[in-house]
Amino acid sequence: MNKEEFKHRDRLLKAISENGHYRIIVVKTTEIVRTARNNHNLSLLPTVLLGRTLTAALLLASNLKGEERIQIKLQGNGPVGSVTAEATSHGEVRGYVASPDAALDLANNEKLGDGIGIGLMTVSKVLYNKARPVTGTVDLVRGNVNEDLAHYLLQSEQVPSAVSLDVALDEHGDVAHAGGVLVQAMPGAEQEETERIENNIRHMPQIGEQLQSTYLDGILATVSEGMPVRELDRYPVDFFCRCSRERFQKSLALVNPDDLLKMNAETEELVCHYCGERYEFSGEEIEAIAHKAKLRQN
Structure with a gap:
């Protein structure tokens, strides 16, 4: 890995608004998704869904401590069947799908969310102060991971959140860029501030598109435009499994x-x-x- 590649490798950036009202997490997962696709020999549909779920797991795991870990599982009646991802606060993530070669029925106008279909999202956390994993389950809203994760955070953890996850493919069907953003409102957040951030996210380009010309700092600036923020942490993330x-x-x-x-x-x-x-x-x-x-x- 040369200096330029190291500078722009997969990483996670955590920040908070100066007034403490918003936590913003940005992550680049391009190489992670490429590795997952190669390891599991995935077709296009599972690549996008697993890529988004791996990205989501890293975003949530960034709020854990030490060896604590989180698992996200989406399970439904679609052709993919289920998608599972597990991540730690150290930036390690791994995952798999039940049907690696699944595809959509384009003749019937099926969309990304139909890949998983009607089902459930389950999030389990292994925490230091709990004897058993803390688990929450919600119905899938869209099956595209984006809305499902935001729905879970609001319903199970009562945290209003904005989520943007993206796996961009090039003209050959290869993974061009992947990443995600998670913004969570903290106690004291005001309606005007929330509307500003929601507007920023609504009108910003897809994460994959932004990663073509900018890095994590640029995406953070776009999300938080009009609101001063400060960086809390930054560390590399990798597709990594502790199996042996x-x-x-x-x-x-x-x-x-x-x-x-x-x-x-x-x-x-x-x-x-x-x-x-x-x-x-x-x-x-x-x-x-x-x-x-x-x-x-x-």
């Missing part, structure tokens, strides 16, 4: 040892749903894992 061969080996050890022995395969390939990484285990390795599990049972 060792973790899969531990998972195999939890399977009934008799079932493992029945597999009787020369090689077993296990695939991580989140990142598409493949791990192979020989028949001898599986047999050894099964025998160790039997010993623990005795």
Whole structure:
């Protein structure tokens, strides 16, 4: 990565209005979406929906601490089936779709939201001070992730929010640019200020279009025009999965040892749903894992 590429790599920028009334988060996820598409061999429809969901997860995770994490899942009756993304406050995000090769029926004028269809959005947070994940579920409004996320934040967390998520494709169907913006009103926000920001977002170009000529700072300036803001944090974000061969080996050890022995395969390939990484285990390795599990049972 050269200096110019490093300067414009995928990053997240957090800011707050000088009066403390609005939190603004901007993120660039172009390489993240490209990686997700390549890892999962996605067609166009799942690429856009997963790209938006990965972007949304990073925006929400930016308000977490340390190893806390968040998962967003959209599940419906459309051809994509479901879309899942998980992110941490460190800028790590991963995700997958149920049907990587799904497509819209253009003959019936289906739109992006029809990809997921009628269904639910579920957001789960693993937090330090909670023994169990904190989960909220709402009906999908449009299935395009944008309106659905704003609806969730208002209904489940009572936080008025403006959301703009975008995955722009070029003439070849490749991912040209991707990113998103989240603006949340804090206590004390005034109606006139809110209308100004809503107007800024309503009339600004799509995020993908803006990323052709500007970076996060330029998008922040467009969103917050007429309102002084200050930067709180800025850090790189990446498509990253913590799966490993060792973790899969531990998972195999939890399977009934008799079932493992029945597999009787020369090689077993296990695939991580989140990142598409493949791990192979020989028949001898599986047999050894099964025998160790039997010993623990005795």
